[in-house]
Amino acid sequence: MLKHGSLAVAVVQRQVMLVQAARTHGQRERWVDVYTYTPFGERVFLASDVPQARIAARDILTIFPEDDGARAPTAGMLELPAQAFWEYTELSARTQKRHEQMFDSALAAKMGMKDRRWW
Numbered sequence: 001m002l003k004h005g006s007l008a009v010a011v012v013q014r015q016v017m018l019v020q021a022a023r024t025h026g027q028r029e030r031w032v033d034v035y036t037y038t039p040f041g042e043r044v045f046l047a048s049d050v051p052q053a054r055i056a057a058r059d060i061l062t063i064f065p066e067d068d069g070a071r072a073p074t075a076g077m078l079e080l081p082a083q084a085f086w087e088y089t090e091l092s093a094r095t096q097k098r099h100e101q102m103f104d105s106a107l108a109a110k111m112g113m114k115d116r117r118w119w
Contacts, residue, residue, distance in 0.1 A: 001029070007078070009064075010059050010061055011061065011095065016091055017036050018037040018045045018078065019032075020034060020037070021034055032054070033053075035052055062087060
């Protein structure tokens with residue numbers, strides 16, 4: 001499933017992040033050990049505050065091909081090619097929109113319950 005050093009986009013602590021596999025993981029493994037990166041600028045990602053994490057395999061949104069051309073200019077920094085960065089921003093926007101919709105529906109449900117109260 002994920003080779004050591006492979007890059008992917010995943011949800012980590014309810015945030016969409018760029019992750020790098022800390023070791024090779026098999027297809028049936030439920031947990032994946034990763035290094036996490038947060039966006040810093042156009043196509044550049046820095047190691048996050050919590051640089052290592054263990055995430056559920058189902059939280060991986062996409063895995064980038066090995067020949068994608070990502071590079072590491074310095075330690076703790078990754079630069080994605082334009083296409084991979086576009087894919088990251090799309091997945092991030094979709095996830096943000098889904099969370100906003102869930103919040104709105106929860107708020108609407110709560111407001112609806114407030115109208116039905118007897119007191």
